[in-house]
Amino acid sequence: MVQTDLDARLTAIIAPVVAAMGLDLVRVMLSGQPGSLTLQVMAEDPATGQLTIDQCARLSRALDQPLDEADPIAGEYALEVSSPGIDRPLTRAKDWQDWAGHEVRLKLEPKVDGRARLHGEIMGLDGEDALVKMKGSTLEGDSVLRLPLSHISGAKLVLTDRLIATTKPLDPTGADEIIESSPDGAAVNDNEISTED
CATH class of the missing domain: 2.30.30.180 (Ribosome maturation factor RimP, C-terminal domain)
Structure with missing residues (x-):
């Protein structure tokens, strides 16, 4: 669970925003190739261990300005804000x-x-x-x-x-993540909502 320098820089930008919303950061991960990069921000509400679709949307909007100002990623990328889901990754000692x-x-x-x-x-x-x-x-x-x-x-x-x-469903729509894509678009599936920059 070793972070790259860029992962650490992204985490330094994202973690305070997540904490200010009363959420816990689970994972920050940049994946893909130049031209089709995805920045995944996974967070949870400490009361439930998950995020609702509304919480994902609010967090996505809250991250827009800090990420735009810091501009840590060269080129375009899709921002994916999500809940850990039931079969979650384990990323923290706790x-x-x-x-x-x-x-x-x-x-x-x-x-x-x-x-x-x-x-x-x-x-x-x-x-x-x-x-x-x-x-x-x-x-x-x-x-x-x-x-x-x-x-x-x-x-x-x-x-x-x-x-x-052990896990309680939070969102009856089944959607638990937001994906923001650049104007040229990014693929989405039934469990994702896409918003354009």
Whole structure:
């Protein structure tokens, strides 16, 4: 979960805006190729762990001016403001405590014990290590791996009945993200609302 210099600069611009709205920042990620870049801002309401479509829209509007003034990204890009969703990414140390007992798939870089990918149950956090019980293991001791957070390049909850039961739907429309695109347009799907710059 290492940020690039640009990711860190973007986070420094975005985090205060998110905090001022009483929300928690989950992830800032710039992806794509020049000419088709997407800046994803994922946030949550600490009371619910999600965002409604109205909260996404307000946050998107609040980010317009700070991003325009700082102009940290060369060229055009689409701004995507979204809720983490049910099968959310785990990006913060506290996520490993908050989601203990749920299944996770993760990528490791560098490898840990020769493993680059894991599927297991989150057992919590111990200092700077995530504790993960390997999927299918019945042993409590040796089957729990200590994974340095600095080695976890990506982690996402697995959609299970238990996870679905834990998460309450917030928006009956099913839309939980806003995508702002430049005038030449960007593709959207049924769960996205596009607004033009």
